[in-house]
Amino acid sequence: MNKFFLYARKSTDEPDRQILSIEAQIHELKEFAEREHLEIVDTFIESQTAKEPGRPIFNQMLSLIEKGKANGVVAWHPDRLARNSVDGGRIIYLIDIAKVVALKFPTFWFEPTPQGKFMLSIAFGQSKYYVDNLSENVKRGLRQKVRRGEQSGQAPTGYLNDKANRVIVPDPARFKFVRELFEAYATGSHSLKETGNLLSARGLVSRNGNVLTISNIQMILRNPFYYGAFKFNGEEYQGKHKPAITKKLFDQCQAVMARKAHPTKRGEQKHILRGVFSCAECGCGITSEVQKGHVYYRCTKKKGICAQPYVREELLASQITEYLQKVSLSSAWANEMLALLEKEQAETTHADADFVQNLKLKIKECEEKLDRLLDAHLEQTLSSEEYVAKKRVLLDSKIDFEQKLKDFERNGNHWLEPARQFVLAAQQAKIIALQENPVAGRDFLKRIGSNHVLRSQAICFEPKKSWKILADLPAEGRSPEAENSYHPIWLRG
Numbered sequence: 295m296n297k298f299f300l301y302a303r304k305s306t307d308e309p310d311r312q313i314l315s316i317e318a319q320i321h322e323l324k325e326f327a328e329r330e331h332l333e334i335v336d337t338f339i340e341s342q343t344a345k346e347p348g349r350p351i352f353n354q355m356l357s358l359i360e361k362g363k364a365n366g367v368v369a370w371h372p373d374r375l376a377r378n379s380v381d382g383g384r385i386i387y388l389i390d391i392a393k394v395v396a397l398k399f400p401t402f403w404f405e406p407t408p409q410g411k412f413m414l415s416i417a418f419g420q421s422k423y424y425v426d427n428l429s430e431n432v433k434r435g436l437r438q439k440v441r442r443g444e445q446s447g448q449a450p451t452g453y454l455n456d457k458a459n460r461v462i463v464p465d466p467a468r469f470k471f472v473r474e475l476f477e478a479y480a481t482g483s484h485s486l487k488e489t490g491n492l493l494s495a496r497g498l499v500s501r502n503g504n505v506l507t508i509s510n511i512q513m514i515l516r517n518p519f520y521y522g523a524f525k526f527n528g529e530e531y532q533g534k535h536k537p538a539i540t541k542k543l544f545d546q547c548q549a550v551m552a553r554k555a556h557p558t559k560r561g562e563q564k565h566i567l568r569g570v571f572s573c574a575e576c577g578c579g580i581t582s583e584v585q586k587g588h589v590y591y592r593c594t595k596k597k598g599i600c601a602q603p604y605v606r607e608e609l610l611a612s613q614i615t616e617y618l619q620k621v622s623l624s625s626a627w628a629n630e631m632l633a634l635l636e637k638e639q640a641e642t643t644h645a646d647a648d649f650v651q652n653l654k655l656k657i658k659e660c661e662e663k664l665d666r667l668l669d670a671h672l673e674q675t676l677s678s679e680e681y682v683a684k685k686r687v688l689l690d691s692k693i694d695f696e697q698k699l700k701d702f703e704r705n706g707n708h709w710l711e712p713a714r715q716f717v718l719a720a721q722q723a724k725i726i727a728l729q730e731n732p733v734a735g736r737d738f739l740k741r742i743g744s745n746h747v748l749r750s751q752a753i754c755f756e757p758k759k760s761w762k763i764l765a766d767l768p769a770e771g772r773s774p775e776a777e778n779s780y781h782p783i784w785l786r787g
Contacts, residue, residue: 297335298366303374305343319370326400344377366396373421382418445524471498472538480546483734486511515547574749576600605751613753614735620765622724631717653699660692
């Protein structure tokens, strides 16, 4: 009497709801074996797709058949055994060498004859065709969504899946917090964990209500979806969804993340000002070392003798705080300037036509280059790697130009928004100075000037024009009550 193995399989990625569950298959097959008087010596259950070879339980069953533990298989349908040419071929070969003498299916007839093997190969071929056709249909649908600028899959944090229209839309409850998360991290004053905790307190949590983890924050900060793009198969595409941030803010966050990519080792003292300054006397870099519990900075003297002395970190930090106080603005003064800027913006009735036209021409030029790049790729004159790299550069440029155009159309005269940011930054300088935050002070100093050097234990650098004017202004001239206190030339400069 022939001995049979019972094999039941259903994977989670099979969309066909007509396929019985594993429990139902086992129940039906046992009843079938009893009616047909088949001896079941073992049962094999697998929850893995048969699209590709390599199923461990299926391979184990065939190995036992090759050893003579059984010479037949009971399954619901041939597609439960194989949906790829390798596994189907193995079964037919075992029939050829008489290791398998019987295959029993409640829904399919088979006998180990030339005609039976031919029909079995057709059944396996139909199963493979179904899988291949289904895969191609899914890929075609995904490609069509990509062409429309729509990302497939679950919406990222701050967005929701509109199941009715099958698009991704802003989450009314959390969308506004996403921008705050990027803005907070872009300051460089917070770690990933601190940023997550800060926004969790404001209401930005995961879908299940938990605090966002460090990996969650990293995924958000690195996701181009938030500035209006998305990735598909390694390529970047422009999306039609509403962006939460600008490309510029996204790039600022990437720069901060790159700077913090090498964390301080446990037990190692942080040297927060290392890499910021060079020596004013010889131009060499400034290094740091710990002496008696204090961090000291000095010239590396790689070019020879240098007379510049050591300087303690606390002294440099106090100089940074002092300079921040010089360029800071009181709330009353800042509010006065912001109000005047709003008035200026209201009086601006038309945008710079040449500026707008130039941006539109650049956008069109990027689109034409993207089209030509795609044609070159389709004609196989460009490799896939070259195509993906060049496409990413062009697409980022196009998004940048479009963002500048949107900003200009929204803000009118193009200097008004930088002016507003300048005033807000001057307000921020006051906050950083009061908090005595050396890391935030260092980042602020780097942002408002260049060519930072140390000369005779003092910080020297070249501030940008507006910051220099503000630093040189007497303290009494920074109050709203001061005559002619508002000078638009600061902000245009």
